[in-house]
Structure formats: structure tokens, C-alpha cells
Amino acid sequence: MNTSQVASVFERCAAENRAALIAYLMAGDPSLADMPALLEAAAAGGADIIELGIPYSDPLADGPTIQAAAQRSLRAGTTFDGVLAMIGTLDRNRVAVPIIAFTYFNPVFVRGVERTARGLAAAGFAGTIIPDLPPEEAGGTADAFASNGVALTFLVAPTTPSERIPMIAERSSGFVYVVSRMGVTGAGQTLDGSVAALVDRLRPLTDKPLAVGFGVSTPEHARAIAAYADGVIVGSALIDRLSSAADKPAAVRELCAALALASSRDQIK
Amino acid sequence: MNGPDERGYYGEFGGRFVPEVLVEPLRELEAAVTGAFADDGFWSEYKRLLRDYVGRPSPLFEAKNLARRSRGARIVLKREDCNHTGAHKILNTVGQGLLARRMGKRRIIAETGAGQHGVATATVGALLGMPVEVYMGAEDVERQSLNVYLMELLGARVRVVESGSRTLKDATNEAFRDWAATACETFYVIGSVVGAHPYPMLVRRFASTIGEEARVQCRQRFGRSPDHVVACVGGGSNAMGIFAGFIDDAQVRLWGVEAGGHGLERLGLHAASIGAGTVGVLHGARTLVLQDADGQIAPTHSISAGLDYPGVGPEHAHLARTGRARYVMITDDEARVSFERLARLEGIVPALESAHAVAFAERLAGTLPADAIVLVNLSGRGDKDAVRFALARAATAATA
Numbered sequence: 211m212n213t214s215q216v217a218s219v220f221e222r223c224a225a226e227n228r229a230a231l232i233a234y235l236m237a238g239d240p241s242l243a244d245m246p247a248l249l250e251a252a253a254a255g256g257a258d259i260i261e262l263g264i265p266y267s268d269p270l271a272d273g274p275t276i277q278a279a280a281q282r283s284l285r286a287g288t289t290f291d292g293v294l295a296m297i298g299t300l301d302r303n304r305v306a307v308p309i310i311a312f313t314y315f316n317p318v319f320v321r322g323v324e325r326t327a328r329g330l331a332a333a334g335f336a337g338t339i340i341p342d343l344p345p346e347e348a349g350g351t352a353d354a355f356a357s358n359g360v361a362l363t364f365l366v367a368p369t370t371p372s373e374r375i376p377m378i379a380e381r382s383s384g385f386v387y388v389v390s391r392m393g394v395t396g397a398g399q400t401l402d403g404s405v406a407a408l409v410d411r412l413r414p415l416t417d418k419p420l421a422v423g424f425g426v427s428t429p430e431h432a433r434a435i436a437a438y439a440d441g442v443i444v445g446s447a448l449i450d451r452l453s454s455a456a457d458k459p460a461a462v463r464e465l466c467a468a469l470a471l472a473s474s475r476d477q478i479k
Numbered sequence: 480m481n482g483p484d485e486r487g488y489y490g491e492f493g494g495r496f497v498p499e500v501l502v503e504p505l506r507e508l509e510a511a512v513t514g515a516f517a518d519d520g521f522w523s524e525y526k527r528l529l530r531d532y533v534g535r536p537s538p539l540f541e542a543k544n545l546a547r548r549s550r551g552a553r554i555v556l557k558r559e560d561c562n563h564t565g566a567h568k569i570l571n572t573v574g575q576g577l578l579a580r581r582m583g584k585r586r587i588i589a590e591t592g593a594g595q596h597g598v599a600t601a602t603v604g605a606l607l608g609m610p611v612e613v614y615m616g617a618e619d620v621e622r623q624s625l626n627v628y629l630m631e632l633l634g635a636r637v638r639v640v641e642s643g644s645r646t647l648k649d650a651t652n653e654a655f656r657d658w659a660a661t662a663c664e665t666f667y668v669i670g671s672v673v674g675a676h677p678y679p680m681l682v683r684r685f686a687s688t689i690g691e692e693a694r695v696q697c698r699q700r701f702g703r704s705p706d707h708v709v710a711c712v713g714g715g716s717n718a719m720g721i722f723a724g725f726i727d728d729a730q731v732r733l734w735g736v737e738a739g740g741h742g743l744e745r746l747g748l749h750a751a752s753i754g755a756g757t758v759g760v761l762h763g764a765r766t767l768v769l770q771d772a773d774g775q776i777a778p779t780h781s782i783s784a785g786l787d788y789p790g791v792g793p794e795h796a797h798l799a800r801t802g803r804a805r806y807v808m809i810t811d812d813e814a815r816v817s818f819e820r821l822a823r824l825e826g827i828v829p830a831l832e833s834a835h836a837v838a839f840a841e842r843l844a845g846t847l848p849a850d851a852i853v854l855v856n857l858s859g860r861g862d863k864d865a866v867r868f869a870l871a872r873a874a875t876a877a878t879a
Contacts, residue, residue, distance in 0.1 A: 267643065267775040268761070270655050271498040277642060289773050315496055316760045320774030341498050342760075346486070367500035369662065378499075389500060393660030 215308045215336045216361050216384035219258050220419035220440050228474040229436035232421055233257035233466050234312065234445030235452075236279035237264055238288030242296045244458065249305045251459035252448075255466025257307060261339065261443065264293050264313035271314075271341040273396030275446035279453070290317055290329075298333040308336035310361065310384070315343045315351075323351045327358040337361030337384045345381045352381060363387050368408055372415070379416030385441060386416060390424045397446040398425030401434055409438050429472035436473045444469055481726060483794075487676020487764075490800060492793035495675040497763045501655070504662035509677045511582045516684065521577065528573050529688065532606070533563045537689075539696040542855075544824040545837075551844040552851035555705065556827070557693045557721060559858045566830065566859030567689060567717045568599035572668055574685035576603035579666035586661065587611045589668045590654040592619055592647035592713065593785035593832065594626025595859055596670030601635035603668075611635040614653040616646040619784045625863050644778045647713075647788045651762050671714025672792030675763030679792050683719045690724020693854060705854035707843060709734045711835040712806065713750070713786035715795045717858035722804060732805070735795060736839045738781035739808035746771065750779040752791040753799045753806040761790040767799070782811035783831035783864075809835040817841060818861060818868065830859035831868075 223230040233252045237245060252260050265280035265288055272280070297309060311330055318326045318340060330338060338360055343351060345364055355362040361384035366375060368391065379386050388409060391402035402425065409420055421441025426432065432442045448465055455461035487493045495505060515521040529535040538558040546554040559567040572589075579587055587609050591597030597613040604611030613630055617639050620627055630637050643649035651673075658667040672679040672686070697704055708725050710718035712735040725731040740749035749755065752767045759768035761776060769777040769789040781787040798804035809817075814831055817838035822828045829837055833856070840855040847853070861868075 268648065268652055270652055270762075271659070273656070274642075281643075284775065316768070316770070316776070317774035319760055319765075320757070320770065320772070342496050342763075344495065344497065344499055344502050346502075347494055347496055365499040367498070367502075369500050369503040371503055374503075392500060392662070394656050 230258040230441040231470045231473050232259045232443040234261040237262050237293045238283030239279040241286045247459045251463040253305045253307050255463035256470025257466050260309045261312050266314040273394040275449050279449045294329050294333040310337035311335050312339045315340050323354045327354040330360050331358040339363045375415045385419040385421050388422045397427040401431045429468045432469045432472040442473050489794045489797035492766050492796040494765050496760045497675045500659045512681050536692040537561050542825050549841045549844040552847035552853050555854045556857045560860035564599045566595040568596045571685040572599040572603045575668040576607050584666035586665045590614045590650040594623040598626050598629045600668050601630040601633035605633050614638045614650040616640045616650045618645040671716040672719045673714040686716045686720025687723035689720035694724035705852040707732045707853045709836050709840045710856035711736045711832050713788045715792040721856040735806040736835045737808045738786035739810040740780040746777040750781040751808045754808050764793045766793045767796045785832040809838045813838045828861040830861045831864045833858045
């Protein structure tokens with residue numbers, strides 16, 4: 211897995227007239243031993259890319275759902291090395307989609323950016339999202355990830371001024387993560403109406419795929435986003451669903467299947 | 480001297496490590512700060528409020544009884560406990576409140592540990608007619624309940640934070656999350672020289688009133704600067720404030736006193752980020768952080784809620800790295816002793832935070848000649864700590 215693998219997923223999805231479904235799971239919630247079954251379920255349900263949270267004690271960009279998932283994971287003893295080992299030994303025939311890591315800068319920095327990039331690449335991660343690392347602070351990190359063939363995806367938010375967007379898009383690899391609303395991650399009842407306008411504002415400024423996340427919860431949201439964006443990112447809604455389910459893999463598979471169906475533009479009436 | 484570089488770095492420390500949604504609000508704040516700091520009208524209003532509302536300048540008091548007991552140098556207290564609201568924090572909140580109004584913000588948020596910054600923010604919100612919400616960890620709400628009542632009396636809403644360690648670190652996380660959702664209309668009044676650029680720089684600027692006054696007062700009283708300046712360090716704003724007056728004066732030794740809690744033997748027992756931390760990124764800045772080998776932020780402990788924080792302002796990390804300031808630690812027990820001693824010998828009840836500085840100053844004074852001068856920043860008063868201190872004493876007496 212490498213940088214181009216993420217880009218090729220978006221190409222294939224575009225050819226199939228659908229938005230890519232990016233499903234977020236928290237590594238180690240409820241335990242690392244449970245993860246292979248959950249990752250397989252996400253892929254089997256139709257996730258095109260899996261975003262795997264590596265837990266951090268102080269996740270500033272996350273709302274209560276993912277904060278709680280990170281806390282459960284850390285209490286279960288999850289470490290960065292443990293996550294790498296779990297992904298490194300995963301049967302990728304059963305999880306044949308790119309996996310990208312979602313973590314914070316402190317664990318990456320303390321571990322060492324070069325060592326982190328090498329470890330992620332060796333384990334088979336295709337990319338990384340570090341939400342508290344804006345491009346201005348990412349120089350050495352971006353170089354380390356690029357030389358190890360791990361995509362580093364940056365974010366654009368509703369507050370991002372247009373003059374900043376070309377720089378962010380230029381440095382973002384794989385795709386550009388479009389934050390749908392002000393605030394932090396978390397399942398929302400309604401989609402922020404301004405996100406379509408934000409995607410419209412981005413289109414003339416970059417050719418890269420645009421995937422929308424934060425507050426995306428339901429198939430209805432996915433359907434709306436698929437009409438104008440290249441990818442749909444769902445996190446907290448999946449965590450909410452699986453944390454209360456008896457059969458967690460089945461819950462992940464079912465929600466992913468419903469979201470994947472909604473992300474196809476063929477069924478838009 | 481001496482600010483950060485244009486990217487907000489003090490040497491290798493500082494910067495702006497925040498989610499993208501906050502990058503533009505921080506740039507707007509930086510532009511507003513640049514404009515305000517160059518505006519004489521801004522400073523004349525600030526200084527008028529400090530004089531008429533806060534009660535500046537604060538006194539300089541020589542603690543002769545305490546010095547006599549230490550059998551060494553003269554000990555001089557910069558009396559920040561005499562400020563309106565009882566601590567140095569209001570120097571910062573008046574300044575940031577005026578910035579909020581200047582930027583047209585309609586709502587103020589803050590985090591607080593001991594509650595002093597929360598009270599100071601609630602006070603300024605009342606004065607300027609702006610609604611205030613203060614995030615405070617559940618553990619701190621319990622141990623500093625007097626300040627919770629005060630904040631509510633002043634019209635602020637106290638948001639109790641149950642996540643993580645339920646102290647200042649987690650309150651700061653929640654304030655950042657609130658700001659990420661509301662930055663267009665909300666001004667985040669940070670309570671220390673921490674956070675992403677430009678916060679460490681602007682908080683230091685407002686706190687530096689302490690050092691500027693103390694420098695002039697020492698000249699007038701003693702004809703010279705002190706030999707040593709001592710201040711407690713949690714995030715480090717009162718210390719940066721008093722250091723600012725003397726940092727260019729190479730003969731003046733600067734001492735930051737961290738919370739040693741139960742001792743530095745292992746993580747979780749103390750809050751000495753400089754004494755026992757490693758380089759990391761916390762709350763938007765690269766600095767010294769108490770954390771494990773996996774980069775998870777460690778739990779901390781201090782008897783004083785205001786020092787109970789796993790990071791420190793990036794400029795302190797830089798001063799420690801360059802050696803311009805030295806950082807030491809005082810344990811809970813040592814702070815308790817000095818808390819009571821200052822009350823008994825001088826009739827001044829210090830905040831438990833400030834008692835850490837007093838304790839180190841006593842120790843330092845004992846090693847110095849009688850004509851040396853040790854200036855201590857008495858950063859706040861101890862009314863908020865009196866009840867718990869009495870209860871702890873009663874408990875100790877009962878088990879003895």
C-alpha cells in the first residue's frame with residue numbers, strides 16, 4: 211500500500227459514479243484483538259478506505275464519542291507499536307482496501323516522525339491524517355512521510371480563507387479532507403448546509419479528490435455529500451453503533467453497507 | 480528582548496499546532512494584537528483600568544520576619560495578592576477582555592484550574608457586559624468551590640469537565656473544542672503563557688506589568704535590582720510577568736518553582752514539566768510535557784490546582800534550555816509549611832501556588848549573605864485554600 215493506492219481508490223470510485231466511503235474505526239476499541247474482525251466487516255460492508263484512529267489521551271479535534279473510544283482503547287492497553295503489529299499481521303486479502311491512520315501530532319513527534327513514517331509504511335498503512343498539524347508546522351513530517359510512501363492528508367475547514375486553500379491542497383496527498391462544519395468530530399442530526407458551498411469553493415483551486423467528514427452520520431447525509439464530493443467520511447456514527455451492539459462486526463458491516471449504497475450516485479433520483 | 484520569532488517560536492519551543500479550523504482565528508487574533516499593541520488608546524484604557532479597577536501598582540513589601548527566620552538574605556514580596564479578585568490573573572483578563580471587545584466578539588470563554596483565572600475572566604465579562612463560560616475540571620470544582628460560587632455570582636456559567644484527569648488540562652481541551660465550534664463570535668481568554676502563538680506572547684505582555692513595576696519599585700526602595708527573582712510555575716504566566724522586568728539584566732538570577740507534589744520519583748505524583756518532562760506538543764505549542772514514552776499525556780498531581788498541569792509555557796522551556804532561568808521544585812508538604820508560616824509571621828495568607836515560591840525563597844535566602852535581595856512574586860492570596868487547609872490539618876491531627 212502506498213500513496214498512489216489512495217488516489218487510485220478515488221479514480222475507481224469516480225469511474226463507478228460513486229463517492230468513496232471512508233469508514234473510521236478506533237484501534238483497540240474494544241481491544242486490538244477485536245480489530246481484524248471489525249476491519250474485515252468494514253471492508254465487506256463496502257468501505258473503500260478505512261481510517262484507523264490511533265488513540266491519544268488529549269484529542270483536541272474529537273468530540274465525546276471518539277474521545278470515549280480513545281479512552282477505552284488506552285485503558286485496554288493499546289500502544290502505537292501494538293497498532294502497527296496488528297495491522298502488520300492483518301490478512302490483507304480479507305481487508306483489501308487502503309488503511310490510513312488518524313492520530314495526533316504528539317504521539318508522532320515523541321516517537322520520531324521518521325520512525326513513525328517508516329513504521330506505518332512497514333505495517334502497510336497507505337496514509338495518515340494528523341488533525342492538529344497544519345501544513346505550516348509539517349515540513350519535516352511531510353518529507354519523512356513522502357520518502358516512506360505514506361500519504362499525509364491535510365484538512366480544509368469552514369474558516370480556511372480561499373488564499374490558503376491552494377497551499378493546503380498542494381501539500382495534501384491522497385485527497386483533501388474537507389471539514390464539514392465548525393467544531394469537532396461527532397455524529398450530527400443535520401448536515402451543515404454550508405459544506406456544499408465549501409466544496410464548490412475548493413473545486414477551482416485543486417484537482418485532488420475532496421472527501422467530506424465531521425458530523426456525517428446517516429445514509430441521507432452520505433447521499434447528499436455524494437452529489438458534490440468525491441468521498442464521504444463517517445466516524446462517530448460507526449463508533450456509536452458498534453459500542454452499543456452485541457454483534458459488533460455485524461453492526462459495522464450493516465452501517466457501512468447502507469452508507470456505501472447511499473454513496474453511489476446511480477441511485478440518486 | 481524578546482518575543483518569539485514570526486512563527487511563534489522561542490528557540491525550538493512554541494509554534495501553532497492546532498486543528499485547521501483554528502488557524503485562521505489565531506491569525507485574526509495575531510493581527511488584532513499587533514494593532515492593539517501599537518495603539519496608544521488601547522494602552523491608556525488598559526492602564527486606567529489597572530489603576531482604578533485592579534488597584535495598581537501592587538505594593539512591594541519586605542518580609543522581615545520571614546527573612547529573620549531564614550537567617551540570610553532580605554526577602555521582598557511583590558504583592559499580587561492585593562489585586563482585585565486576589566491574584567495576578569486579572570492583569571491578563573482585563574487585557575484580553577479589551578481585545579475581545581476591540582475584535583467585536585460577543586462571547587468569552589476560559590479554562591481555569593484553581594478558579595482564579597475563571598474568577599478574573601468572569602469579573603471582566605461583568606465589567607464589559609459580555610457573557611462568560613468557564614471550563615473547569617470536576618476535581619478542581621470540588622477543591623476550589625469558593626471560586627465556583629464567585630464565578631456564578633459574577634454571572635458566568637461554569638462548565639464542569641468530567642473527561643480525562645478532570646483537571647486543568649482537560650478544561651483547556653474543552654475550551655479549545657468550544658472555540659473550534661464558535662470562533663467567529665467567541666474570544667478564548669487563555670489563562671497562562673501557554674497555547675498556540677500568539678497566546679504565550681500576548682499573555683506575557685499583559686503579565687509583564689508585574690515585572691515592570693517591581694523593577695521600578697526595587698530601584699526606588701533599594702537603589703538596585705534584586706539579586707534573585709522567584710516565582711511559581713504552572714503554565715507560568717506570573718513567572719513570565721515578573722521575569723519580564725529583569726530578563727535583560729544578566730546579574731539577576733531567575734528561579735521558576737514547579738509543583739513537586741509527592742516527589743519526582745514517578746509520573747503522576749507531581750507537576751514538574753520542566754524538571755521531569757520531555758519535549759512534546761500540548762495545547763498547540765511545542766514545549767516540555769509530562770508524558771509517557773508513547774506520547775500520552777501523563778496525569779499530574781499538586782496540592783495546588785493552579786500548578787496541576789502537565790505542560791509549561793514555551794518561553795519557560797526556552798529559558799530552561801538556554802539556562803537564563805533555573806527551575807526547581809517544592810513538594811506539597813513544603814508548600815503547606817510555607818503557606819502557614821507566611822500567615823503566622825507576616826499576616827499574609829498566600830495562595831498555595833504562591834506558597835511554593837515562598838518556600839523556595841526561604842530555602843534560597845538561607846544560603847545567601849544578609850545584603851542579598853530575593854524578590855518573590857506573591858502571585859495570589861489564599862482565601863480559596865483556607866478551608867481545605869484547615870480540613871487537612873484537622874484530619875492529620877485526628878490520625879496523629
